[in-house]
Amino acid sequence: MIHYDFIVVGSGPAGRRGAIQAAKLGKRVLVIEKGTRVGGVSVHTGTIPSKTLRETALNLTGWRERGFYGRSYRVKQEISAEDLRRRLLITLDHEVEVLEHQFARNRVQHMRGKATFIDRHTLEVEKADGEVVRVHGNAILLAVGTRPHRPSHIPFDGKSVLDSDELLDIRELPRSMVVIGAGVIGIEYATIFSALDTAVTVVEPRNSMLDFIDKEIVEDFSYQLRDRNMKLLFGQTAEKVEREENGKARVFLQNGRVLSADMVLFAAGRVGATDTLNLAAAGLEADNRGRLKVNPETFQTDVPNIYAAGDVVGFPSLASTSMEQGRIASRHAVGAPYQDPPQYFPYGIYAVPEISTCGLTEEEVKQRGIPYECGIARFRETSRGHIMGLDNGMLKMIFSLKTRRLLGVHIVGEGATELVHIGQAVLNLKGTVEYFVENTFNYPTLAEAYKIAGLDAWNRMGEIERPAQQQQTAAKSA
CATH class of the missing domain: 3.50.50.60 (FAD/NAD(P)-binding domain)
Known part of the structure; x- marks a missing residue:
């Protein structure tokens, strides 16, 4: 039996980030992956493939140019499934190569096989060639992800x-x-x-x-x-x-x-891929959707040396948050200092058009009884929007009337998943509406929508006298 300080089951976003973090702290780390290549669901069937498919579809159809050239405009008249697959395979190969290099550079050992628990510290791994080995870990991180929910009454055939x-x-x-x-x-x-x-x-x-x-x-x-x-x-x-x-x-x-x-x-829906792990041998039990219950601050399960992170623990099931969960779990597991998960994180939906959001929704603000005001900007109001031929898209910000702080930012339209990070930074730094009113944004850009929405809210809220400290700071700057 081989001993490790930290064993990770699954090499998706949570698994790889957790493994590399532990390795950087000088720990002996093993990653077990049952797939043919590292990367997990995120690389092979989830995040990366769906976003690559989206980008390929928008490029080949000329979707972004139709505002100028009409709905019938197309870059490629006959688009086939092979056109989509070609770019997908190139992207996936690159992602796998980068991940394998990260493991090698950080001396993270990798084993291909199916893992099952023998006890809370021991896993049995059935390799692809039939060999069975046992590994022992001081701490274990379960980052096995999810798979599609497939009800028995749906006649799946992979074609229609x-x-x-x-x-x-x-x-x-x-x-x-x-x-x-x-x-x-x-x-x-x-x-x-x-x-x-x-x-x-x-x-x-x-x-x-x-x-x-x-x-x-x-x-x-x-x-x-x-x-x-x-x-x-x-x-x-x-x-x-x-x-x-x-x-x-x-x-x-x-x-x-x-x-x-x-x-x-x-x-x-999707279900956690935990049914083959023999969780009972480790003293664990999944819910009816195969998900594991964890401490939301450390991602520790009810068994102290076993952690879980990523989609297998449920909402928000994002690659970005999964990475942070894996890192926090890893640091806690090896006894290193860790920080609490961020209060505000962006949620991105890569639909056509994109949606991205961070902070409180207007409905949540109402439920909390917070007096508020909203500012809205339409992308067509920006010069960059005209240049890009955008007829749709909007940015919405919500501010507290009492503190004037930003409470939430919500965007639908081209580039929403990139634009949201400006609002995310202001949220986490507890910025106010004045930030958007008084700061300069590159022109012409879609980010200018923050200025427009900020002014929209500021005009509705009315100007207030600044605290004396702010006035003194402004005077010194002048």
Whole structure:
């Protein structure tokens, strides 16, 4: 049996960041990955592939130029699934090479195989060649990620009825598609295929989508989707899915409506990939979705030497937050100082158009009884927006009337996931509306929308006399 200071199961964002952090602290680290290559779900079926597919679709369709040249404008007239796959494979190869180099540079050992617990410190690893080895770790981090939820009544075949993992291997682009589930993954793929001129219908049993996003942003987003002829069927449940002899599929809704399409994407949730770990041997138990309960500050499970991070612990299930969770868990596990998870982190939805948000929504501000004011900027109001041909897109900021501090920033439109970081910094530094009013932004840029939205809120809030200390500081600066 080989002994390690820190063993990581899974090499996704949480696993790799946790492993490298422990190695940098001088610990002997092993990463166990059951996939054929390192990277986990994020690299091979999740974050990187979906974002690469999005970028490829926008480039080949000429989506960003249609504001000038019309909806019929296309960079490539006939786009095939192979066109999408070619760029995807190049990107994935690069990501794997970078990760393997990081492991080698930091002397992180890597083992390919399927891990199961023998006890709280011991794992048995069945390698790809059939060899079985046992490894012992002072601390263990479970970063196994998730896989698509596949109900038994859905007739998955990888062709006409697919989950989100199988979607990356399609051989031809569908002319029509039904997406079951309006969560982040379902909406991202629905809008990407809509940009590829596939006729898309989204079926969602709830009466809305993306409930954690500011409602005004969701309303603007929904309008943009419907404006390009996407069908959004809220409050309707898909009771049955059938494959047809002609290769198509039908979706039967509870209200009697029947939808027929070339392809059905089932994207109604994911489950933690914990069922093969033999958690009971380590004294652990997952919930009904395969997720593990952890201390939200240290990511320690109920078993003190075992940690969990990333999608397997549930919301927010972001690559960015997973990395930070893995790092915090690693430092705590090896006895190094650690900081609490950040209060405000950005949430990015890589749909077409993008959505990104940080801080409180307007609904949350109301629930807390905070007197507030909003400032809004439309991208078409900026010179950069005109240059880019943007007709849509908006930035919304929420400020406290009492402290004038920024409470939340919410963006829908081109570049939203990049723009949000300005608002994130001001939030974490407890900045006020005056920051946006008094500072200069590059011109012309979309970031200028912060100035416009700041002035919008400032005009509504009214100018107040600055505290004496601020006045003295301003006088010295002058």
